[in-house]
Amino acid sequence: MNNNKVKVNPWKRRYVVLMMEVIGRSMEAASQVDRVIRGEVANLPDRLMFEMRVIPNGPALVMVKTDAGNLRYVGTSAPRKVDVAMKFKHLQHAFLVFSFQESTARSFANDRILLDGEIAYAMKIVRCLNRMESLILPKFIAQRALKRYPDLSLPEKLLGGGRIYSQVAKNLIWG
Amino acid sequence: MTKSYYEFFCPVKIVAGSAALEHIPYELSNLSASRPLIITDKGVRGAGLLDHVLNAFAESDMEVVEIFDDVPPDSSTKIVSRIAELYRSNKCDSIIAVGGGSVIDTSKGVNILVSENGTDLAQFSGVGVLKKPLKPFFVIPTTAGTGSEVTQVAVVSDTDKQVKLPFTSYFLLPNAAILDPRMTLTLPPHITAMTAMDAMTHAIEAFTGMAKNPISDAYATLAIRKISENLIRVLDKPDDVDARLELAQASTMAGIAFSNSMVGLVHSLGHSLGALCHLPHGLCMNLFLPFVLEYNLDGRGDVIGELLLYLAGAEVYARTPTHQRGAKAIEVIRQMRDELNRRCKLPRTLSETGKVTQDQLSKLADMALDDGSIIFNPVDVEREDALAVLNNAW
Numbered sequence A: 001m002n003n004n005k006v007k008v009n010p011w012k013r014r015y016v017v018l019m020m021e022v023i024g025r026s027m028e029a030a031s032q033v034d035r036v037i038r039g040e041v042a043n044l045p046d047r048l049m050f051e052m053r054v055i056p057n058g059p060a061l062v063m064v065k066t067d068a069g070n071l072r073y074v075g076t077s078a079p080r081k082v083d084v085a086m087k088f089k090h091l092q093h094a095f096l097v098f099s100f101q102e103s104t105a106r107s108f109a110n111d112r113i114l115l116d117g118e119i120a121y122a123m124k125i126v127r128c129l130n131r132m133e134s135l136i137l138p139k140f141i142a143q144r145a146l147k148r149y150p151d152l153s154l155p156e157k158l159l160g161g162g163r164i165y166s167q168v169a170k171n172l173i174w175g
Numbered sequence B: 001m002t003k004s005y006y007e008f009f010c011p012v013k014i015v016a017g018s019a020a021l022e023h024i025p026y027e028l029s030n031l032s033a034s035r036p037l038i039i040t041d042k043g044v045r046g047a048g049l050l051d052h053v054l055n056a057f058a059e060s061d062m063e064v065v066e067i068f069d070d071v072p073p074d075s076s077t078k079i080v081s082r083i084a085e086l087y088r089s090n091k092c093d094s095i096i097a098v099g100g101g102s103v104i105d106t107s108k109g110v111n112i113l114v115s116e117n118g119t120d121l122a123q124f125s126g127v128g129v130l131k132k133p134l135k136p137f138f139v140i141p142t143t144a145g146t147g148s149e150v151t152q153v154a155v156v157s158d159t160d161k162q163v164k165l166p167f168t169s170y171f172l173l174p175n176a177a178i179l180d181p182r183m184t185l186t187l188p189p190h191i192t193a194m195t196a197m198d199a200m201t202h203a204i205e206a207f208t209g210m211a212k213n214p215i216s217d218a219y220a221t222l223a224i225r226k227i228s229e230n231l232i233r234v235l236d237k238p239d240d241v242d243a244r245l246e247l248a249q250a251s252t253m254a255g256i257a258f259s260n261s262m263v264g265l266v267h268s269l270g271h272s273l274g275a276l277c278h279l280p281h282g283l284c285m286n287l288f289l290p291f292v293l294e295y296n297l298d299g300r301g302d303v304i305g306e307l308l309l310y311l312a313g314a315e316v317y318a319r320t321p322t323h324q325r326g327a328k329a330i331e332v333i334r335q336m337r338d339e340l341n342r343r344c345k346l347p348r349t350l351s352e353t354g355k356v357t358q359d360q361l362s363k364l365a366d367m368a369l370d371d372g373s374i375i376f377n378p379v380d381v382e383r384e385d386a387l388a389v390l391n392n393a394w
C-alpha cells in the first residue's frame, strides 16, 4: 500500500464545493434580476453549457442558458460535453479565486486556469461573474476579487445585491 | 505583489545571423530528418527568397523533396489538407515554413495532420488536444513582426463552416526558428514598418500587461530597444544587413515575450478592427498603441515610464523626471508614428485609414470586449472605456 498520497485539507475542499454552489445559485438568480447580466446572457447562444472545474477530480460548477434566456445552475456534473470550460489546475487555485484572494483575471494571468471552448463566450461569462460579485459581495472583499471595483451607487448595490439574495431564496424554495 | 506567480517556456532553438540558412541541413539531420517539405507563398517565391533556402542544401546529402508555394494570405483547412496530401505522397519527414503569419499557421496545421495521421483538422482544435510531439518543423520568417515562429498557437479558417479554428499546444512550437538577414532584406518599407510596429506592440503589451514576468521582461525590453534603434535605419537603408537582422531578432524576442506574458487592449481593439474592416494587423497595432497606453497611464504609469529607457535611450531617460517618463514614452511613440506616416503613409488614426466609419465604433467596442487578450490588459476595460479609446483614436 502506498502511503505517499497526501490529501488536501478537507476543509478547503468543502469550502470550494460550497462556494461553487453559492456562485452557481447566485449567477442563476442574478441572470433573472440584473439588467447588465441579462444583457450579457442574451448574447450567449441558446442552451450554451459551461463549467468551472478543478482538475482532475472536481469539484465543479455547471450552468446552462435556458430557453427563457436565463442561466440555470445545473449542479456539479454536466449531462453532456460542455461548450465552454474553465479548468483550475489545482484545488488550491480555485480556493484562491473563491476565497477572493485572487481575481479571475489574475488567475488567468498566472496560468492557473485552462480555457476550453469559444473565448468570446468565456469572456461574457467572466463579465457576468464579475458583475455578480460586485453586487453581492461587501465592497472590501469585492475590491480584491475584481480587477476594478465598478462605480456602483449605494442604492444600486443594495437593491441589486438584495434582489439577488431574495431571488436565490425564491429559487431554492420554489425550485 | 505578494502572491505573484509566473510560467515561462520557450524550447525553440534560435539559429540566427549570417549564413544561418546553411545550418538547416545539419539541424535536420540532428532530428533524424532528411526529406523536408517546404511550405511558402507566391510572394516569397517571386521575390527569389526561396533560392537562398534551396541553395543552402547544396553540398549537403539531402534535398528538398517538394515545395508548396501557393499559401493564400487567408489560409484554410482545405489548403492544409491539400498540403498534407502532398507531404504523404512524397514521403516527406519534416516541414520547413518560409513566410509570414499565414504560411506559418498553415504549416502548423499541416504538421498536426501528418503527425497525427488525420484528415479532419477540426478534430484537433482546442487547447491541449495534441498529446505527443509532431514531425520536425522549422520556421524561416520572411517578415519581422508576427513572432509566430515562437508561439504555440495557430488559427486556420474552416471556410465551409465559416469559423476560425484555434489550436494551442506546446507541440506546435517549431524545433527551430532560422533568422537569416537575407530573408527580410527585400521587404518593402511599408510592410517593414507595419510588422515592426506589431513586434513593438507585442513587447510593450507583454512588458506592461498583467501577466508580465521578469524573464519575459528581459526579452521585451531588448526587443523594444532594437526596434527603436533600427526601424528608421532600415527604412533609410533597406539593404542594411545588420539592421535587418536586429529587427528580425527583435521580432522573435517580442514573440517570446508575448507568448509567455500575453498581450492587452491594443490587440483586443486591433483584432476587432482587422476582422471588421479588413486592415492589416500591424497597421491596427500602430494605430491603437499610443491611445491604449494613454488609457493605461493612470493605473500603470510607473511601468510605462520604464519603457522610456528602451524607447529613447539613457540620456533622455535620465533627463526626464520620474513622474513624467510615462507620458514622455508615449510622446516618443507618437513621434515614431509621425515619422512612419511621413515615410510610408502608415495611418495614425481611424479616420486616416479611410476604411472605417464612425458608426462602426460601437460594434468595434463590443467585439474588443469579447477578445481574450482584454483580460490581460493591466487596467480593467469596460464598454465605455473601449469606446472612449476608439473615439480618441478616431
Ligand SMILES: [Fe+2]
Pocket: B146, B198, B201, B202, B267, B281, B285
Ligand atoms: Fe500582434
